[in-house]
Amino acid sequence: MLTIEKLTSGYGKLTILRDLTMNIDAESVGLFGPNGAGKTTLINAVLGINPAWSGKIIFHGEDITGLPTHEVARRGIALVPQERELFPSLSVVENLELGAAFIPHAKDNWEDTLEEVYSLFPILKERAKQPAGTMSGGQQRMLAIGRALMAKPKLLILDEPSLGLQPSIVNELFTILHDMKKKIAVLVTEQNVRESLRAVDRGYVLENGMIAMNDSSDKLANDPHVLEAYLGI
Ligand SMILES: Nc1ncnc2c1ncn2[C@@H]1O[C@H](COP(=O)(O)OP(=O)(O)OP(=O)(O)O)[C@@H](O)[C@H]1O
Ligand SMILES: [Mg+2]
Structure with a gap:
């Protein structure tokens, strides 16, 4: 559905995303990584909010790299931004x-x-x-x-949806996300890795603007690096 090929992007002279490649089919995918890793930058590049310096973004077979945001939205990608708008x-x-x-x-x-x-x-x-x-x-x-x-949308992208929410609401939110993936593809960035791994099929770990890991939720949940860096174990 969505393919990102060797995407490079950043701000001014600052390179944030380096040769980043990822793929999302009809599924629910998590995007994890520390503060400043480039998660929002990546999402904003897909939505045409940030420019792609090089590389390609393909949605349903169409090259959407560099399209203005409203054109991306018309093609079926919706964003829930990190800051509510x-x-x-x-x-x-x-x-x-x-x-x-x-x-x-x-x-x-x-x-x-x-x-x-x-x-x-x-x-x-x-x-x-x-x-x-x-x-x-x-x-x-x-x-x-x-x-x-x-x-x-065909693909719903959520940037840190649980930020600032109390645990019971977070629970409810992830239950809704889990149910939603039956109908539409979901890409979600989250600080709350534990909860979101229950709601998604697969996850990418983004570190320093590069994909450090890409695996099923089960594998990620048991991976020593993920346990230490993101689950505080
Ligand atoms: N408009 C901007 N101008 C310059 N640098 C920026 C801008 N927006 C983000 N950055 C820098 O790009 C890097 C990646 O930021 P980004 O917001 O993509 O990270 P993130 O993974 O979403 O982090 P968080 O988990 O805190 O939301 C950071 O070092 C940030 O300071
Ligand atoms: Mg962010």
């Missing part, structure tokens, strides 16, 4: 509607998708009329995920 003064339902507004294949039957999002996150239905900015942190995270789903 909601419209705080608009209501919950208005934010959700905007998630579909600029995506041709999502716009026409957005009300059906809305019901699906409401069944995933009932709190959003309860609070449909509430200004997004007055929702709690966890609720806003759910709204951000709901809004991304409104675009009917």
Whole structure:
């Protein structure tokens, strides 16, 4: 579905991603690594937010390298960014509607998708009329995920979705992610490696802008390096 081939990217003179190659099929994939490893940089390069200096990004057979973000979104990749980007003064339902507004294949039957999002996150239905900015942190995270789903993506990318959430909500979030992967492909970056390894099929470990490991969740969960560096054992 998504193939990244020998991607190099960075900021100014600073190279962050070096010859990075990875592949995501119809599955759920984790992207782990320490702070500053380049996880957000990688995601932003896929979305056309950061430039690819060299290498290729292929989605469903099409070269999308260098396409503007809205064109990438139209092709079926949705991002839930590390920093929430909601419209705080608009209501919950208005934010959700905007998630579909600029995506041709999502716009026409957005009300059906809305019901699906409401069944995933009932709190959003309860609070449909509430200004997004007055929702709690966890609720806003759910709204951000709901809004991304409104675009009917083939691939949903989540950048640190559990950051700042209390453990019970994190649990709920990973259960939802686990269920979601039956329908769409998911790429998720996470500090919470333990929980997310339960929710994903496979994971990449990114260190210093390079893939250090690439293995099934089971293998990663038992790997001595992962245990020591990411699971604190
Ligand atoms: N706009 C920018 N200009 C210059 N350097 C940047 C910029 N954004 C990120 N960086 C640098 O790029 C490196 C990778 O950052 P990135 O945000 O991709 O890491 P990350 O793996 O997502 O980390 P975290 O787990 O903290 O979110 C860091 O050294 C960071 O300081
Ligand atoms: Mg990041």
